[in-house]
Amino acid sequence: MYKNDVFNETTIMFLVYHMLVFTNWVSDPTRKYEMGWSMIFFTLLNIVVNLSGIVRQSVRAVYFKCKKKKTAKKEAGDVYKRTSELLASVNGVPSEAVPPQANALEVIKESSE
Amino acid sequence: MLHTQQIVVLLPLNDVSFPGNASYFYSFLLSVAAFDLIPTDDFFDTVFSFKFREPVTSNFGALGYETTFFIRNLGNPFLFALGYAIALLLILLLKDCKKINQYKSVQGVMKTLQGLLLWNSVIRFVIESYMLFTICALINLAYFEFGDYGSVISGLFTILFTFLVMAFPIWVIILMIRNWDQLSGEEMRGRYGSLYEDFDLEVGRSVIIVPVLFMVRRIFLCSSILFLQGYPTFQIHIIYFSVIAVIITHG
Numbered sequence: 001m002y003k004n005d006v007f008n009e010t011t012i013m014f015l016v017y018h019m020l021v022f023t024n025w026v027s028d029p030t031r032k033y034e035m036g037w038s039m040i041f042f043t044l045l046n047i048v049v050n051l052s053g054i055v056r057q058s059v060r061a062v063y064f065k066c067k068k069k070k071t072a073k074k075e076a077g078d079v080y081k082r083t084s085e086l087l088a089s090v091n092g093v094p095s096e097a098v099p100p101q102a103n104a105l106e107v108i109k110e111s112s113e
Numbered sequence: 114m115l116h117t118q119q120i121v122v123l124l125p126l127n128d129v130s131f132p133g134n135a136s137y138f139y140s141f142l143l144s145v146a147a148f149d150l151i152p153t154d155d156f157f158d159t160v161f162s163f164k165f166r167e168p169v170t171s172n173f174g175a176l177g178y179e180t181t182f183f184i185r186n187l188g189n190p191f192l193f194a195l196g197y198a199i200a201l202l203l204i205l206l207l208k209d210c211k212k213i214n215q216y217k218s219v220q221g222v223m224k225t226l227q228g229l230l231l232w233n234s235v236i237r238f239v240i241e242s243y244m245l246f247t248i249c250a251l252i253n254l255a256y257f258e259f260g261d262y263g264s265v266i267s268g269l270f271t272i273l274f275t276f277l278v279m280a281f282p283i284w285v286i287i288l289m290i291r292n293w294d295q296l297s298g299e300e301m302r303g304r305y306g307s308l309y310e311d312f313d314l315e316v317g318r319s320v321i322i323v324p325v326l327f328m329v330r331r332i333f334l335c336s337s338i339l340f341l342q343g344y345p346t347f348q349i350h351i352i353y354f355s356v357i358a359v360i361i362t363h364g
Contacts, residue, residue, distance in 0.1 A: 002311075005363055008117040009356045015124060016352050022129045023345050029132070037134035043121055043142070050117075 004053060011046040015039055116327075118146045119244045120352075126172050126248075126338045127348040140176050149177075153188045161185075163263040167237045169252060182267040182301040183253035183274065189272075197238060200230055221320060236307040239281060243328055244297045247335040250274045256338055289321045326362050 018039040022032055122143040125131045131139070143149075157163060168174035178186050198355050204226055213219055239246075253271040258264050286309060295301045297314055312320045337351040 002363075006360065009360050012117065012120060013353065016349055016356070019124060019127065019129050019345075019349050023349075024129055033132045033134060036135035039135050040138045043138070046117060046121070067333050100142060 004050070006048065007049060014042050018042070026056055115146060115241060118142065119252070120147050120271075120331075120334065121210070122128055122176070122336060123244070123248065123334070124352070125176055126170075126178075126309060127352075128170070128342045128345045129349075131172075136172075136175055143176055149188050151189060151194065154179075154185060157185045157188075161263040161266050166207070166256070169339065175251075177191060178248075178252060181252050181256040182263065183249050183271040184267050186249040187245060190245055193238065197230070197235055200226065201235070204230060210302070232304050233307045236305065239277070240307065240324075240327075243278070243281070244331045246274050247278050247331050248338065250278060251339050266270050266342070277331065278328075282325045283364075285324050289324075289331065290318070293318060312322060326359065330359065 018035050021035045026032060122139050125136055125139045161182075161184060163180065163182050163185055168179050169181065173179075182187060184191050203224065205277065207213055207223060208227075214223065250271050253267060254275060257268060257271070259268050289296065289309070292301060292305075296305075296309060302310075308324055309320070312323055314320060333351060336354060337348050341348050341351075
């Protein structure tokens, strides 16, 4: 069972305990009013915890998406750098001469021909 | 989160006198949990000419269930349900109509609509509004009458939605048992995935009890709220035992 479900069910259980105070077992209206605030607190706590979980999940999803994009960009840069170095070592072409937009595979193919 | 809040906001409907602060807070929370975005009371009164009816108890009145008419108590979800029903009817009618389907743009629109509506979003909507449907239908059933125009329309929708509420868990059991082997497949997930997306199917067939208990629990809670007025101890214990039953079943 997920922790979130346990937390939600426990919250309901706490609220039910509050309801016992609202019956005729307790006759003091001031006590009932105070328990009303306590009930509001537990309900708000449940909402805040659930909402924070949703926000945390969204932030994590965005973070991992950005990280994945960054890694892909870095890998593409590494491939380009390695290709330029390879060309420089094979044909004596200086690595700076390779146009940045050149496709690595095409450059290798041309240089081998 | 919304499922819990739907149970929590209905707690003041039990026969227990909540203090003013909690009562006010929950009436505010109900408008959020019940998807009450647009005020519809005056609109429904004009269209269906609802006559004045007393709320079940003052607690019901304070929480927005100001009458016993199903449609008026339901509010916004009734309009959403009507919209869904019309869209589904259009899709099912136009699906086999060759004259209309010959245009590519129409085909595209139909395909998008079918992907959106059949059936995941409908199932999601029914699950999210299940408690509201149940409580509103039970209120009207308890004070059922066929008299003027408003009460006839409301009565007919009550019967329809009561059937939906009672038949939905049975349909879920039959669907999941019959298609158990295909449930994890892409096609089934695309159509009925909303029913079991939160559950681990590898646990076995016993997992079917989770969505069913979800609905049966709501029927019990709403019935106890409505039919056990005057017996707050029983009402409180039914909520308490339902919590324990859910924890045991999920665990």
